[in-house]
Amino acid sequence: MPSICLEDEDIHDMNQSPSLPIAAWAEGCYIYDTNGKEYLDGSSGPIAVNIGHGVxxxxxxxxxxxxxxxxxxxxxxxxxxxxxxxxxxxxxxxxxxxxxxxxxxxxxxxxxxxxxxxxxxxxxxxxxxxxxxxxxxxxxxxxxxxxxxxxxxxxxxxxxxxxxxxxxxxxxxxxxxxxxxxxxxxxxxxxxxxxxxxxxxxxxxxxxxxxxxxxxxxxxxxxxxxxxxxxxxxxxxxxxxxxxxxxxxxxxxxxxxxxxxxxxxxxxxxxxxxxxxxxxxxxxxxxxxxxxxxxxxxxxxxxxxxxxxxxxxxxxxxxxHRLAERAARTGATLRDRLATLAERFSFLGRPRGRGLLLAVPVLQHEEEFRRDPLARRICRTAQRLGLIVYPAGVSTRSQAVLVAPPLTIKENEIDELLLRLARTLDTVRTEAEQGKVAV
Ligand SMILES: Cc1ncc(COP(=O)(O)O)c(C=O)c1O
The missing domain is CATH 3.40.640.10 (Type I PLP-dependent aspartate aminotransferase-like (Major domain))
Known part of the structure; x- marks a missing residue:
């Protein structure tokens, strides 16, 4: 049985897929593509951009x-x-x-x-x-x-x-x-x-x-x-x-x-x-x-x-800027708010993590996971809706969506992140209910 590699679906020889938007510029927690579309960087790229863009x-x-x-x-x-x-x-x-x-x-x-x-x-x-x-x-x-x-x-x-x-x-x-x-x-x-x-x-x-x-x-x-x-x-x-x-x-x-x-x-x-x-x-x-x-x-x-x-x-x-202390504080708030959000969706588990390295576990039947891992689908939908989050895990047990914004994220940006994540999850659920995809 082939193994699953959640975040690597679009990797080609040049490490980038022709279907990806072209990033034009970035500032703080936001990235903009060449069409002017705005993305909130809710995962610091691959959990790397700790202090935000363009400092x-x-x-x-x-x-x-x-x-x-x-x-x-x-x-x-x-x-x-x-x-x-x-x-x-x-x-x-x-x-x-x-x-x-x-x-x-x-x-x-x-x-x-x-x-x-x-x-x-x-x-x-x-x-x-x-x-x-x-x-x-x-x-x-x-x-x-x-x-x-x-x-x-x-x-x-x-x-x-x-x-x-x-x-x-x-x-x-x-x-x-x-x-x-x-x-x-x-x-x-x-x-x-x-x-x-x-x-x-x-x-x-x-x-x-x-x-x-x-x-x-x-x-x-x-x-x-x-x-x-x-x-x-x-x-x-x-x-x-x-x-x-x-x-x-x-x-x-x-x-x-x-x-x-x-x-x-x-x-x-x-x-x-x-x-x-x-x-x-x-x-x-x-x-x-x-x-x-x-x-x-x-x-x-x-x-x-x-x-x-x-x-x-x-x-x-x-x-x-004492960003470690800030990550501890912001992370605790974000985790609580993610827990409240996750309760609304039967396919999500209790958030885990530490500081601003958080994840919402994604629950899915083994067979469906092998066919179309839900964490990956959630991340794709999020990006379409202007939010970057990161798919993680190697099995149904570890499958999760990582939420790890820059340590500099402000309160109003956390509100925006949660709004866009909620919109994403609603969209994924609606598609599942309409039978477009299985959960
Ligand atoms: C825990 C851990 N170790 C090592 C690596 C590899 O780092 P790099 O991608 O910079 O080679 C990563 C990258 O995701 C990582 O998360």
């Missing part, structure tokens, strides 16, 4: 850096923008992190994290640690290694042959149908069955995104996973590509549980979508006495001054 401070930083120097190569020159960005990231992450490895995307940051894990254990002479425990559902990126670590069957189907031979990723899933994510019992069982001495790392998102649809790893589960890692010598890796830099109401998603991952994978919110950049924050324990700079990390464009200056401006804006 003048960021545009000024970009053009200022572009006029000075756009590119230097990391083995030939240092760049003030990179030095400042590293100081900003480490300053906000706390003393636990010692250095930053830059990449061009979240997927590449996952790859770097996997390599850091292997370097760590090999340096310790612990070469038998080859297993990575990964939660189902999960998504860690589109490159081969990152996909191998992802519990996202639809996206990794074509790589099955490759992944079968590298069989070191151990999926950890919920035991029953009551919970979407694995609990303490399942994690303990996975450590016991794989053998603590064989486990190199646990990789997990504090709150699920494309695959997990805003399912939150409960704090007590996260803490128990950390204990299991510490007791066994495995590293704890938090994938914060979606949750990092204020999205969940804290600077990082793992802070809610009070855990300290050894490596934090970031992307998206690091530059708020203004430029391609990703990064791994490397904890004290990972490379004792050594630096990632001594190892073969990095790509041609990683740590380029233009991306660094852009990300620095975005992070300063996020910090100075």
């Amino acid at each position: 003048p401070e960021v545009l000024e930083a970009m053009s200022g850096q572009a006029k000075r120097i756009v590119f230097t190569y990391r083995t030939q020159f240092a760049s003030q923008a990179v030095l400042d960005l590293t100081a900003e990231i480490l300053g906000t992450a706390g003393k636990r992190y010692r250095e930053v490895v830059y990449t061009n995307s979240g997927s590449e940051a996952t790859e770097a994290a996997l390599r850091l894990v292997m370097h760590h254990h090999q340096a310790e002479g612990d070469t038998g640690r080859t297993a990575i425990l990964s939660q189902i559902p999960s998504y860690h990126g589109m490159t081969a290694g990152a996909l191998a670590t992802s519990g996202h069957p639809g996206r990794r189907e074509h790589l099955r042959a490759l992944h079968d031979h590298s069989a070191s990723v151990v999926p950890v899933a919920a035991g029953g149908s009551e919970h979407l994510l694995p609990g303490i019992a399942e994690w303990e069982a996975a450590f016991a069955s794989v053998g603590a001495h064989r486990i190199a790392a646990v990789v997990l998102e504090p709150v699920g995104g494309a695959a997990g649809g805003a399912a939150v790893v409960p704090d007590e589960v996260f803490r128990r996973i950390e204990e299991l890692c510490r007791a066994s010598g495995a590293l704890l890796v938090a994938d914060e590509v979606m949750t990092g830099f204020g999205r969940t109401g804290a600077w990082f998603g793992h802070e809610h549980a009070g855990v300290t991952p050894d490596i934090v994978i970031t992307g998206k919110g690091l530059s708020g979508g203004y430029t391609p950049i990703g990064a791994c924050l490397v904890g004290d324990r990972v490379l004792p006495g050594r630096s990632a700079a001594d190892l073969a990390f990095g790509h041609t464009m990683s740590g380029n001054p233009l991306s660094a200056a852009t990300a620095l401006a975005v992070l300063r804006y996020t910090r100075e």
Whole structure:
């Protein structure tokens, strides 16, 4: 049976479908197409545009850096923008992190994290640690290694042959149908069955995104996973590509549980979508006495001054405008209002998520889901009606519509978002009642 990949239906060679509207310009929470149609960005694109579109401070930083120097190569020159960005990231992450490895995307940051894990254990002479425990559902990126670590069957189907031979990723899933994510019992069982001495790392998102649809790893589960890692010598890796830099109401998603991952994978919110950049924050324990700079990390464009200056401006804006606190407040209100709205529709469940990474679960019979996933249909209808929301999930249980607007969203824009979402859901229900589509 083919796997479902909710958000990728329109992807062609050029990564864009001819049927898509052409975006012309954007400001704050709104995007306008070339026909002048307005869209409220209710998902920050793919949960990336954390501070909204067209922020003048960021545009000024970009053009200022572009006029000075756009590119230097990391083995030939240092760049003030990179030095400042590293100081900003480490300053906000706390003393636990010692250095930053830059990449061009979240997927590449996952790859770097996997390599850091292997370097760590090999340096310790612990070469038998080859297993990575990964939660189902999960998504860690589109490159081969990152996909191998992802519990996202639809996206990794074509790589099955490759992944079968590298069989070191151990999926950890919920035991029953009551919970979407694995609990303490399942994690303990996975450590016991794989053998603590064989486990190199646990990789997990504090709150699920494309695959997990805003399912939150409960704090007590996260803490128990950390204990299991510490007791066994495995590293704890938090994938914060979606949750990092204020999205969940804290600077990082793992802070809610009070855990300290050894490596934090970031992307998206690091530059708020203004430029391609990703990064791994490397904890004290990972490379004792050594630096990632001594190892073969990095790509041609990683740590380029233009991306660094852009990300620095975005992070300063996020910090100075206290957007994490704002996300906690706005998220609580939005979640309550989404719950009230969802009650009106039999095909919606109770909203879940944290801060401004929220999702409304979408309920559908398995057969219908395989034929025409309802979350995807809701998102298509929403876009037609001027609202961008994001389809997520890999099964009927995880299927959801992500609602994750920029952290800067104002009260009247939340009203507008809910109005357009209600209109969307009414339209979808009417079409179902008229027999045009099945739910
Ligand atoms: C949790 C998570 N990890 C990794 C990635 C991959 O990031 P990128 O698309 O920048 O490669 C994503 C992207 O959606 C993500 O949500």
